[in-house]
Amino acid sequence: MTDLSVKTKDDEAICERIADLDSNMKSRTFDWAKINTGSWNRDGLEALAPKLGDAFSALEANIELIKTDPFEKVNDQGQVEGFETGPVIRISSRPAAETQIIMSGHYDTVFPPNTFTDIKDLGDGKFNGPGLSDMKGGLSVMLGALQAFEAGPLKDKLGYQIVITPDEETGNFASAPFLTEAAQSGAMIGMTYEPCMDTGAMSGGRKGSAVFDIVLHGRSAHAGRAKEEGRSAVEAAAAMVLALEGLNGQRDGVTFNVGAIDGGSAVNIVPDLAIVRFGARAPDAEAAAWASAQVERLLEQACERDGISGHMHGGFYRPPKPRNAAQQELFTAVSETGKAIGLALEFVDTGGVCEGNNIFAAGVPNVDTLGVMGGRIHSAEEYVIMSSFIERAQLSGLLLNRLADGRLNAKKIKALME
Ligand SMILES: [Zn+2]
Structure with a gap:
């Protein structure tokens, strides 16, 4: 050479x-x-x-x-x-x-x-x-x-x-x-x-990198007069954030980071909207597929909560x-x-x-x-x-x-x- x-x-x-x-x-x-x-x-x-x-x-x-x-x-x-x-x-x-x-x-x-x-x-x-x-x-x-x-x-x-x-x-x-x-x-x-x-x-x-936005919808209600009629999207988002962060360390080289939660408004209103914005990194194609499957599973879990629906945007935009x-x-x-x-x-x-x-x-x-x-x-x-x-x-x-x-x-x- x-x-x-x-x-x-x-x-x-x-x-x-x-x-x-x-x-x-x-x-x-x-x-x-x-x-x-x-x-x-x-x-x-x-x-x-x-x-x-x-x-x-x-x-x-x-x-x-x-x-x-x-x-x-x-x-x-x-x-x-x-x-x-x-x-x-x-x-x-x-x-x-x-x-x-x-x-x-x-x-x-x-x-x-x-x-x-x-x-x-x-x-x-x-x-x-x-x-x-x-x-x-x-x-x-x-x-x-x-x-x-x-x-x-x-x-x-x-x-x-x-x-x-x-x-x-x-x-x-x-x-x-x-x-x-x-x-x-x-x-x-x-x-x-x-x-x-x-x-x-x-x-x-x-590594490869993903960006996700998960939009969660609940039902708004007056927090004083009819709290029980409301379904809090922020509460569902909070559970999702903990679950996402809990994925760290579960598979070699795969990390998740929740960067922001948007949504909610005044403290006397049950929030009907929350957006969980997060990223994920994975060292190879199989790990990336695993990470995406985990995200889908957590979205399904959130939608099993009473009165909560949601959808997801994004994914692995840069392969490893x-x-x-x-x-x-x-x-x-x-x-x-x-x-x-x-x-x-x-x-x-x-x-x-x-x-x-x-x-x-x-x-x-x-x-x-x-x-x-x-x-x-x-x-x-x-x-x-x-x-x-x-x-x-x-x-x-x-x-x-x-x-x-x-x-x-x-x-x-x-x-x-x-
Ligand atoms: Zn640069």
Whole structure:
């Protein structure tokens, strides 16, 4: 096997070109972070999408902003309503090239407007700001690596499809079909730009993830005059929450977490509505099926209570991404490549999920933490390590070089999926 840790002339050259793009990669990340793109902030998403499209037009690629279909969301009244998010940005280049990859990332964040807006210098080479590492920084690194790659001599050997999504933080419900379609139109390897840990470690195996909303209906009544005529949906929900949490520890690697209960109103009214919102994680397909069956059983149990009815929305929207032979081979190739720039890369299994799960489910082995180094993501203390822009873009640049000149055989790794 080719020694991937050796740096060729082309590798030296791409690393230099990336070093020249360093300040560019950082400043556009800050510009993008200044526009709020909380997952439910459609105006913000629609404001940033064309700016991203402009930035990516530096590539030799075809860029489309595609309107997404509304997806279903259970509101606080227990009704299913449609929510339309921002556009998917689809970028494609050289579909006839010998090696094809899919790249992905998201431009939404978990922060609603006016909750976390400022960018602050924390000193020590760290900056704090919304989405700097998760993952506007990653998008910038992806673009930097591709710009540097396309300025070199190997570009005609590699084609790509990039899918940039507006809804990763809420589960890719609108954009998942675009990821699947791009993955299944010839991609051999996937590269996704979630942040890696602040130690530099990347994600290995990932669990699958489910989101459920169970809507329970009872019967309202005046709590003073006719308590006995009421049937409390909140009481039924409370029993369900205890049962759900009681499932933790019953099967290896499967966890449940109730995030919220909505419903009820004044204390003098027997509540006729409650919505139990929870998530579940499972390490493999059988465990996921077991978890879903438990949820159905608990819903049936709730509906056996006098005067209570209910229905369920959701399920496992991201299948597990275990370490199979293809993943293992790809991780080895990435860590060998890291050695070429002095990195000792580790892959650590996690319960977290991302678009890498979707791409894996579509049959394409992938590495999904190629973005910047950072920490405290999903909190107002989110930070990015500034030196990681150049470091991680160089890692991607070297991967692109190896995929293009065949030192990293994408076809062979993909074949290990079967
Ligand atoms: Zn993310």
